[in-house]
Amino acid sequence: MMIKNQSEYLIKKNSNEYEVVIGLEVHAQVLSESKLFSSSPTKFGAEPNTQVSLVDAAFPGMLPVINEFCIKQAVKTGIGLNAKINKKSIFDRKNYFYADLPQGYQISQYKNPIVGEGSVVLDLPSGEKIVGIERLHLEQDAGKSIHDVDPQSTLVDLNRSGVALMEIVSKPDLRSLDEVNAYIKKLRSIMRYLGTCDGNMQEGSLRADVNVSVRKKGKKEFGTRCEIKNVNSIKFMQMAIEYEANRQVDLIEEGGKVDQETRLFDTKKNETRSMRSKEDAHDYRYFPDPDLLPLEISDKFINDLKKNIPELPDEKKKRFIEKFKLSPYEANILVADFETSNYFEEVIKKSDVKLSTNWITGALFGLLNEKNLEISQCPISAKNLSKLINLIKDGTISGKIAKLVFEIMSEEDKDPKIIIEEKSLKQQSDPKELEKLIDEVIKNNQDKVRDYKSGKDKLFGFFVGQVMKVSSGKANPQLVNEILKNKLK
Ligand code: ADP
Numbered sequence: 001m002m003i004k005n006q007s008e009y010l011i012k013k014n015s016n017e018y019e020v021v022i023g024l025e026v027h028a029q030v031l032s033e034s035k036l037f038s039s040s041p042t043k044f045g046a047e048p049n050t051q052v053s054l055v056d057a058a059f060p061g062m063l064p065v066i067n068e069f070c071i072k073q074a075v076k077t078g079i080g081l082n083a084k085i086n087k088k089s090i091f092d093r094k095n096y097f098y099a100d101l102p103q104g105y106q107i108s109q110y111k112n113p114i115v116g117e118g119s120v121v122l123d124l125p126s127g128e129k130i131v132g133i134e135r136l137h138l139e140q141d142a143g144k145s146i147h148d149v150d151p152q153s154t155l156v157d158l159n160r161s162g163v164a165l166m167e168i169v170s171k172p173d174l175r176s177l178d179e180v181n182a183y184i185k186k187l188r189s190i191m192r193y194l195g196t197c198d199g200n201m202q203e204g205s206l207r208a209d210v211n212v213s214v215r216k217k218g219k220k221e222f223g224t225r226c227e228i229k230n231v232n233s234i235k236f237m238q239m240a241i242e243y244e245a246n247r248q249v250d251l252i253e254e255g256g257k258v259d260q261e262t263r264l265f266d267t268k269k270n271e272t273r274s275m276r277s278k279e280d281a282h283d284y285r286y287f288p289d290p291d292l293l294p295l296e297i298s299d300k301f302i303n304d305l306k307k308n309i310p311e312l313p314d315e316k317k318k319r320f321i322e323k324f325k326l327s328p329y330e331a332n333i334l335v336a337d338f339e340t341s342n343y344f345e346e347v348i349k350k351s352d353v354k355l356s357t358n359w360i361t362g363a364l365f366g367l368l369n370e371k372n373l374e375i376s377q378c379p380i381s382a383k384n385l386s387k388l389i390n391l392i393k394d395g396t397i398s399g400k401i402a403k404l405v406f407e408i409m410s411e412e413d414k415d416p417k418i419i420i421e422e423k424s425l426k427q428q429s430d431p432k433e434l435e436k437l438i439d440e441v442i443k444n445n446q447d448k449v450r451d452y453k454s455g456k457d458k459l460f461g462f463f464v465g466q467v468m469k470v471s472s473g474k475a476n477p478q479l480v481n482e483i484l485k486n487k488l489k
């Protein structure tokens with residue numbers, strides 16, 4: 001799908017009159033070996049119902065015991081979102097019935113979340129934009145209903161039941177598909193730097209409820225929103241928003257009005273459909289869970305975590321721009337992923353920064369893209385790429401030959417020096433040797449030499465090309481230029 005830029009492109013009819021307003025409730029699975037209130041493992045992909053304790057299955061009389069590690073993860077994430085950490089928070093029961101929710105309620109935080117207001121900086125092509133965070137609260141995940149295994153019945157897998165989620169609620173500050181894309185990517189990046197969520201959208205570790213409304217441009221009040229539940233990829237979020245915004249505009253233009261409702265996105269038909277009219281908080285009969293005391297954390301608890309927060313993408317970006325003189329664009333793409341930024345820093349330890357930046361954001365990213373690999377699976381080690389760059393820098397090989405060596409390295413992570421020797425790719429920089437080649441080219445092209453001398457300057461490129469050809473691309477182009485100029489005077 002094309003990633004669209006502005007509301008103008010997003011809305012098809014009367015596009016210049018309307019604006020889209022978007023707010024996201026992101027559910028991020030806490031990176032933790034065990035669940036929020038039990039010691040069952042959380043590993044993805046296990047056999048159904050093999051990671052279920054009596055607490056997760058809601059056996060009568062079982063009591064939840066809070067997992068301190070999950071609390072730390074939530075607080076760390078709050079710090080990464082520049083947010084207020086609440087020293088006292090309360091776990092509530094949110095009551096509803098569902099086959100995969102054996103408790104009959106979800107333990108969540110309602111009025112008193114563990115993390116309050118914060119902000120996230122979006123890196124957009126047009127510059128930076130700050131998006132407000134309303135809150136972050138902890139809650140348990142539900143189990144999973146499986147409808148397509150048994151034709152007669154629905155099966156329930158409780159492995160996910162009780163897994164800790166952080167719900168991160170944004171303010172309604174997003175205005176375009178690009179901003180939604182940048183927002184999700186930034187949240188993911190921050191949490192991966194912190195090690196608080198793996199951000200794996202295929203495995204459902206990061207999914208979002210998408211709130212969409214439209215309003216006439218220039219209006220102060222927001223329009224009525226619809227909430228699209230549980231969308232699990234950026235692409236689907238964008239498709240759902242696009243569909244939903246147009247549906248709302250069409251509705252308003254026909255004289256109707258938008259009802260506040262909960263909708264689902266049908267990925268096959270590319271449309272949103274009504275699920276239910278929006279429930280109000282009181283429908284859930286929230287009340288503090290009597291099995292859990294209010295959660296109180298100390299300043300020391302918070303400060304100890306603060307001390308161990310790693311350098312996050314915004315700071316790193318600033319450092320890369322100041323220290324290495326990168327452009328904001330280059331810095332953005334190099335810091336977006338924690339491992340990529342480490343790879344970059346490893347390469348430039350011993351190599352030219354400008355050249356390294358170009359090779360990493362160019363050839364290396366191209367290779368990863370083509371092979372659909374993460375940087376952690378990169379076939380070329382930082383050490384060997386750094387060596388390759390040094391060989392270009394000191395003139396041992398030309399940029400063109402370097403591309404060839406790079407290709408060979410992408411098949412086998414070898415020291416480029418060895419490759420150059422084995423394939424005798426070394427650049428020819430001996431003036432005497434080059435002179436011989438050049439004399440030969442001149443001798444074989446006497447007619448062209450005459451034309452050149454009578455004013456056809458453009459032929460110079462032809463001679464350079466011929467010399468490169470007879471040297472199998474190995475002649476040092478700079479030297480060839482110099483010598484040729486002299487000889488053709
Ligand atoms: P609820 O539990 O009712 O879904 P939350 O406070 O959890 O309420 O989340 C509301 C979400 O909807 C927030 O992300 C907020 O930014 C967004 N939102 C609120 N009003 C609008 C609006 N008019 N248009 C789009 N999004 C909105």
Ligand code: MG
Nearest residue numbers: 025169209227
């Ligand atoms: Mg909600």
